[in-house]
Amino acid sequence: MRVSSTRLIGRERELSELEAALGDAAEGHPSLAFLAGESGVGKSRLLGELEHRTRERGWSVLSGDCVELGEGELPYAPIVAALRPLVRAGDPRLETLPGTERLALSRLLPGLGDAAQPNTAQDEATAQAQLFEALLALLDALGRAAPVLLAIEDLHWADRSTRAFVAFLSRALCSERVLVVFTYRPDELHRRHPLRPLLADVEREARSRRVEIAALSRDELAQQLADILGAAPEAGLAERLWTRGGGNPLFTEELLAGGLDGRGAPPATLRDALMVRVERLGESAQELLRLLAAGQRLDHVLLAEAARLDAADLRAALREAVAGHIVVVDDDGAYAFRHALLREVVEDDLLPGEHADLHRRLAGALERRVEAEGARAGAHLTASVAHHHQAAGDRPAALTASLRAADASDKVHAHGEALALLERALELWPLVRNAAKLAGCRHSDVLARAAQAADLNGDNTRAEGLLEAALRDPLLEGDPHRVALLLERLARVQRRLGKTDDSLATLERGLALLPTHEAGAERARLLSSKAKVRMLSGRYRDGEQVAREALQAARVSGDRVAESQSLNALGVCLAELGALDDGIAALERATAIAREDERPGDLANAYTNLADVLHLHGRGRDALAVALEGLVQPGISRSSADWLSTSIAEMAFDLGDWALADAHLPVHERRRTGHALLNVALRRAELALARGEDAVARAALDSARHVEAGGEPQLHGPLSALVAELARRSGDLPAARAAVEEALDRIEFCTEDVMRLARVAAAGIVVEADAAQRARDLGDHPAAAAAMDRAAALLERVEAAAEGDRPVESATLIGARAEV
Numbered sequence: 125m126r127v128s129s130t131r132l133i134g135r136e137r138e139l140s141e142l143e144a145a146l147g148d149a150a151e152g153h154p155s156l157a158f159l160a161g162e163s164g165v166g167k168s169r170l171l172g173e174l175e176h177r178t179r180e181r182g183w184s185v186l187s188g189d190c191v192e193l194g195e196g197e198l199p200y201a202p203i204v205a206a207l208r209p210l211v212r213a214g215d216p217r218l219e220t221l222p223g224t225e226r227l228a229l230s231r232l233l234p235g236l237g238d239a240a241q242p243n244t245a246q247d248e249a250t251a252q253a254q255l256f257e258a259l260l261a262l263l264d265a266l267g268r269a270a271p272v273l274l275a276i277e278d279l280h281w282a283d284r285s286t287r288a289f290v291a292f293l294s295r296a297l298c299s300e301r302v303l304v305v306f307t308y309r310p311d312e313l314h315r316r317h318p319l320r321p322l323l324a325d326v327e328r329e330a331r332s333r334r335v336e337i338a339a340l341s342r343d344e345l346a347q348q349l350a351d352i353l354g355a356a357p358e359a360g361l362a363e364r365l366w367t368r369g370g371g372n373p374l375f376t377e378e379l380l381a382g383g384l385d386g387r388g389a390p391p392a393t394l395r396d397a398l399m400v401r402v403e404r405l406g407e408s409a410q411e412l413l414r415l416l417a418a419g420q421r422l423d424h425v426l427l428a429e430a431a432r433l434d435a436a437d438l439r440a441a442l443r444e445a446v447a448g449h450i451v452v453v454d455d456d457g458a459y460a461f462r463h464a465l466l467r468e469v470v471e472d473d474l475l476p477g478e479h480a481d482l483h484r485r486l487a488g489a490l491e492r493r494v495e496a497e498g499a500r501a502g503a504h505l506t507a508s509v510a511h512h513h514q515a516a517g518d519r520p521a522a523l524t525a526s527l528r529a530a531d532a533s534d535k536v537h538a539h540g541e542a543l544a545l546l547e548r549a550l551e552l553w554p555l556v557r558n559a560a561k562l563a564g565c566r567h568s569d570v571l572a573r574a575a576q577a578a579d580l581n582g583d584n585t586r587a588e589g590l591l592e593a594a595l596r597d598p599l600l601e602g603d604p605h606r607v608a609l610l611l612e613r614l615a616r617v618q619r620r621l622g623k624t625d626d627s628l629a630t631l632e633r634g635l636a637l638l639p640t641h642e643a644g645a646e647r648a649r650l651l652s653s654k655a656k657v658r659m660l661s662g663r664y665r666d667g668e669q670v671a672r673e674a675l676q677a678a679r680v681s682g683d684r685v686a687e688s689q690s691l692n693a694l695g696v697c698l699a700e701l702g703a704l705d706d707g708i709a710a711l712e713r714a715t716a717i718a719r720e721d722e723r724p725g726d727l728a729n730a731y732t733n734l735a736d737v738l739h740l741h742g743r744g745r746d747a748l749a750v751a752l753e754g755l756v757q758p759g760i761s762r763s764s765a766d767w768l769s770t771s772i773a774e775m776a777f778d779l780g781d782w783a784l785a786d787a788h789l790p791v792h793e794r795r796r797t798g799h800a801l802l803n804v805a806l807r808r809a810e811l812a813l814a815r816g817e818d819a820v821a822r823a824a825l826d827s828a829r830h831v832e833a834g835g836e837p838q839l840h841g842p843l844s845a846l847v848a849e850l851a852r853r854s855g856d857l858p859a860a861r862a863a864v865e866e867a868l869d870r871i872e873f874c875t876e877d878v879m880r881l882a883r884v885a886a887a888g889i890v891v892e893a894d895a896a897q898r899a900r901d902l903g904d905h906p907a908a909a910a911a912m913d914r915a916a917a918l919l920e921r922v923e924a925a926a927e928g929d930r931p932v933e934s935a936t937l938i939g940a941r942a943e944v
Contacts, residue, residue: 128169128352128373128377128449129347129348129351129352129373129377130351131351132166132169132170132173133340133344133347133348133351133373134340134341134344134347134348135166135169135170135173135337138159138170138335138337139170139173139174141157141333141335142157142170142174142303142305142335143174143177145157145303145333146174146178146183146271146273146303148303149267149271149272149273149300149301149302149303150183150271150301151301152299152300152301153299154297154298154299154300154301154302154303154304154331155297155303155304155331155332155333156290156293156294156297156304156305156306156326156329156331156332156333157303157304157305157306157332157333157334157335158279158305158306158307158308158323158326158327158332158333158334158335159171159305159306159307159308159335159337160307160308160309160310160334160335160336160337161307161309161310161336161337161338162309162310162311162339162372163309163311163374163463163464163465164372164373164374164375164463164465165337165338165339165372165373165374166337166340166373166374167277167307167337168277168307168463169373170337171275171277171305171307174273174275174305175187175273175275178271178273181271182270183270183271183272183273184266184267184269184270184271184272184273185272185273185275186206186207186209186210186266186272186273186274186275187205187206187274187275187276187277188201188202188203188204188205188206188207188275188276188277189201189202189205189276189277189278189421190202190276190277190278190279190280190281190282190283190286191281191283191420191421192278192281192420192464198283198503198504198507198508198511198541199283199284199285199286199503199504199507199533199536199538199540199541200232200283200285200286200289200503200536200538201282201283201286201504202276202277202282202286203232203259203276203286203289204232204233204504206274206275206276207229207232207233207262208233208235208456209455209456210266211233211235211236212235212456217265217266217269218236218262218265220265221258221261221262221265222261224254224258224758225254225257225258225261225262226258228251228254228255228257228258229255229258229259229262231255231535231536231537232255232502232536234500234502251537252285252288252537252538252539252580253292255536255537256288256289256292256296257296259289260292260293260296260297260300263300263302264300264301264302266302267300267301267302268301270301271301271302271303272300272301272302272303273302273303273305274302274303274304274305275304275305275306276304276305276306276307277306277307278307278308278309278464279306279307279308279319280308280309280312280313280317280319282319283538283540283541284318284538284540284541284544284581285536285537285538285539285540285541287318287319287322288540290306290322290326291322291325291326294325294326294329294331294332295329297331308323338371339370339371339372340366340371340372340373340376341371342362342363342366342371344371345362345365345366345369345371345373345376346362348373348376348377349361349362349365349376349380352377352380353380365379365380374463374465375397378397378398378400378401379397395465395468395469395472398465398466398469399469399473401448401449401450401466402450402466402469402470404448405444405445405448405450406441406444408433408437408440408441408444409441409442409444409445409448411431411432411433411441412427412431412433412438412441412442412445413445413450413451413461413470414470414474414478414482415427415430415431415482415485415486416451416459416460416461416467416470417461417467417470417471417474417482418471418474418479418482418483418486418512418515419482419486419512420460420467421454421458421459421460422458422459422460422486423456423457423458423459424457424458424459426486426489426490426493427442427459429488429489429492430482430485430486430488430489442459445459449462450462450466479515480515480516480517481516483512483513483515483516484512484516484518486508486512487509487512487513487516487518487521487525490505490508490509490512491509491525493505494506494509501532502532502536503529503532503533503535503536503538503541505532506525506528506529506531506532507529507532507533507541507545509525509528509529510522510525510526510528510529510545510548513525514526514548519552519555519556520556520557520562522548522552523549523552523553523556523559523562523563524562524563526545526546526548526549526552527545527546527549527563527565527570529545530542530545530546530549530573530577533545534577537580539577539578539580539581540577540581542573542577543574543577543578543581543583543586546570546573546574546577547574549563549570550567550570550571550574553567553570566597566599567597567599568594568595568597568599568600568610569594571590571591571593571594571597572590572591572594572610572613574590575587575588575590575591575594575613575617576613578590579613579617584617584620584621584798585621587617588614588617588618588621591610591613591614591617592614594610595607595610595611595614604637604638605637605638605644605646607634607637608634608635608637608638608646608647608650609634609646609649611630611631611633611634611637611650612631612634612646612649612650612653614630615627615628615630615631615634615650615653615657616653618630619653619656619657619660619799620798620799620800621798621799622798622799622802624657624660624661624836627657628654628657628658631650631653631654631657632654634646634650635647635650635651635654638650643676643677643680643681644677644681645678645681645682645683645686647677647681648674648677648678648680648681648683648686648687648690649683649685649686651670651671651673651674651677651686651690652671652674652675652678652686652689652690652693653689654670654674655667655670655671655674655689655690655693655694655697656689656692656693658670658693658697659671659693659696659697660836660838661836661837661874661875662836662837662838662871662874662875662876662877662880663874663875663876664696664697664700664701664876664877665697665701665876667693667694667696667697668694668697668698668701670693671690671691671693671694671697672690672694674686674689674690674693675687675690675691675694678690684717684721685721685723685726687717688714688717688718688721688723688726688730689714689726689729691710691711691713691714691717692710692711692714692726692729692730692733694707694710695707695708695709695710695711695712695714695733695734695737696711696733696736696737698710699711699737699740699741700737700740700876700877701876702928704737704741707737708734708737708738711730711733711734711737712734714726714730714733715727715730715731715734718730719757724757727754727757728754728757728767728768729767730754731750731751731753731754731755731757731768732751732754732767732768732771734750734754735747735748735750735751735754735768735771735772735775736771738750739771739774739775739778740879740932741930741931741932742930742931742932742935744775744778744779745779747775748772748775748776748779751768751771751772751775752772754768755768755769755772766790766800766804767800767803769788769789769790770788770789770790770803770804770807772784772785772788773785773786773788773789773807773811774807774810776788777807777810777811777814782811782814782815785807785811786811789804789807789808789811790804799836799839801827801828802828802839802843803839804828805824805825805827805828806824806825806828806839806842806843806846808820808821808824809821809822809824809825809846809850810842810846812824813846813849813850818850818853818854821846821850822850825843825846825847825850837870837871837875837877837880837881838877838880840867840870840871840880841867841871841877841880841881841883841884842880842883843867844863844864844866844867844884844887845864845867845883845884845886845887847859847860847863848860848861848863848864848884848887848888848891849887849890851863852890852891852894857891857894857895857898860891861888861891861892861895864884864885864887864888864891864918865888867884868881868884868885868888868921871884872921878924878925878930878933879925879930879932879933879936881921881925882921882922882925882926882932882933882936882937882940883936885918885919885921885922885925885940886918886922886936886939886940886943888914888915888918889915889918889919889922889940889943889944890943892911892912892914892915892918893911893915893943893944895907895908895911896908896909896911896912896915899911912944915943915944916944918940919940919941919944922936922937922940923937925937
């Protein structure tokens with residue numbers, strides 16, 4: 125008797141919707157589809173039918189499965205599985221990719237090129253974005269020949285990098301001829317499951333659709349049984365199986381395959397029904413299934429090395445498992461369970477000793493493969509070794525393997541996976557004798573590496589904690605230069621978290637460790653970071669002085685990174701102190717150095733600040749042109765130039781081009797934190813208020829309400845002005861006045877940022893004009909006079925800010941006078 129039906133039953137509506145999406149993709153309208161349903165309900169069967177119909181049209185199909193090996197251990201697992209056949213076959217379309225994109229992909233797919241070549245994207249955050257864009261370029265290249273269906277199963281097990289790529293696709297797909305289909309189990313998504321926030325964001329996108337896969341109806345189940353049995357089922361049998369299995373196709377199939385007809389005492393669960401099938405196999409085949417349950421997907425060579433069977437017995441056991449419809453052979457010749465639930469059932473049945481032994485054998489076989497492949501051993505292979513050593517309980521081996529796998533994950537810019545592996549190493553560290561000798565590094569080195577991974581993964585809070593832990597290492601007491609560099613990194617993270625005062629104090633700690641006469645790279649980095657903090661705090665005179673000191677140290681030590689960053693801060697400070705031409709020249713030199721050294725992150729920052737300086741001095745069109753030019757520089761992606769995109773939105777808004785502003789506002793991502801989150805929220809709120817969408821503006825500001833603007837006028841000024849305007853529109857004039865007064869206290873007495881001072885004061889004038897009008901309407905002339913007195917005092921501030929023919933402040937003054 126067949127195990128499953130020969131045709132797809134009861135999914136006409138869902139299949140029609142997916143085929144329509146595929147047709148749209150063929151016309152250059154790509155999309156994402158999420159097939160949601162419980163295990164066994166038929167997601168894979170539906171997807172398989174879609175793949176079959178796609179191939180019949182002569183179109184391309186790429187498919188891969190997510191792997192359940194713990195949180196984020198196998199980076200890009202389904203992507204690698206989907207693309208590996210293209211590389212193995214030497215698909216000529218791969219040759220159409222530019223060299224930089226082939227290089228980015230080669231780190232994920234070593235067969236594509238020389239993965240050992242140095243990475244030209246020295247900014248690691250940019251490097252991951254380059255990889256994502258290279259993957260998108262590959263899909264685009266494939267789609268030019270024929271539409272592409274990319275199928276990814278079991279998204280509930282997706283690693284962090286795969287989830288990040290899904291988020292990227294939801295934003296980046298434009299006109300590629302591609303349909304991406306995912307399957308996942310909603311019942312697996314517990315409250316804190318990492319897929320939940322991703323789906324909440326992505327499934328709302330215009331290019332995304334969710335397709336619910338429900339259980340079969342009674343009639344559909346009867347059709348399924350008729351196809352399996354070769355004849356219409358007896359009515360009582362169909363009813364009993366529908367009642368027992370709830371219309372779940374897999375449960376129905378397994379009940380029949382187990383020789384059960386729904387009478388007597390059927391299995392309590394689907395898992396029990398599956399075990400009936402497994403226990404019918406011979407002992408050698410069952411032993412092989414246990415090994416496969418631990419390994420999930422194994423090729424013949426690995427099975428042969430890890431199994432305790434001779435060649436003939438191994439072949440016989442494999443044939444029995446395949447013939448029993450429990451194991452299948454994929455396109456790469458690897459063995460896997462026919463359904464994930466089958467693997468879970470077998471794995472759950474393992475005894476503790478069996479579990480450790482199986483993983484120990486697999487770890488040994490994989491270690492030998494790593495040794496054989498040498499530098500070509502990628503992140504998947506090394507992460508698998510670490511996983512199996514951990515599962516086997518071999519702590520020393522798990523420690524070294526986790527560190528090695530973290531290195532491999534970093535090379536493919538899978539920073540979330542690298543962080544998970546490094547945190548595992550940190551957990552193992554106190555449990556392993558002579559851990560430092562075994563690892564070849566200090567505990568603080570691992571903490572610092574983990575902090576770097578957290579930083580690049582967008583988790584600034586975790587990065588801060590890891591760096592603070594690294595600095596507590598007593599072994600660092602005799603190494604002031606190492607401590608100074610760690611403090612500089614900590615200060616950068618603190619600044620991004622809005623902890624401006626803490627950041628400045630941390631930099632001072634680092635500088636105190638180094639002799640003042642020493643102009644080394646460490647001192648140059650600390651000083652350039654301090655100059656940036658002072659510049660962002662609106663302390664331009666102090667910032668200029670520190671930036672010049674940093675620039676001298678950078679040039680003496682030959683540190684071009686610090687030189688570019690110092691020039692960047694110096695340029696802004698000079699421009700705001702009235703030396704506009706000198707400031708622009710310094711920023712242009714900072715841009716040139718970053719471009720020459722191929723540092724996309726510094727290049728984006730230099731373009732951002734050059735554009736900002738032009739914008740703040742009334743040269744809006746020039747500013748917008750510079751920002752747009754920066755956005756398309758080689759190596760600068762939207763993720764690395766997030767602030768640049770937001771600046772474009774601000775400039776376009778001020779120029780009256782609201783459509784352009786909207787187009788350049790980065791899509792909200794839950795991983796964005798600190799000032800990056802606040803900056804996007806400010807721009808969204810500003811645009812919404814201009815459109816009269818007060819609720820949208822309030823929601824935008826609420827999304828970043830936990831972020832401290834710190835001492836940065838560029839954030840605190842607009843935030844207070846927007847909060848005041850929202851409060852004024854809602855009739856809460858005391859709250860509006862309080863927001864203005866609090867901001868003025870911080871900006872007027874603690875900074876030299878006259879432009880933001882003028883903006884906040886102008887917002888206060890609008891509030892007082894409103895208060896005066898309301899008082900007059902009520903006949904309260906003293907209150908009206910008091911409000912106008914406050915407005916006059918605020919106007920004096922705007923007039924003072926506009927002195928010296930500052931164009932933006934002068935324009936603000938015209939509007940303020942009109943209110944009074």
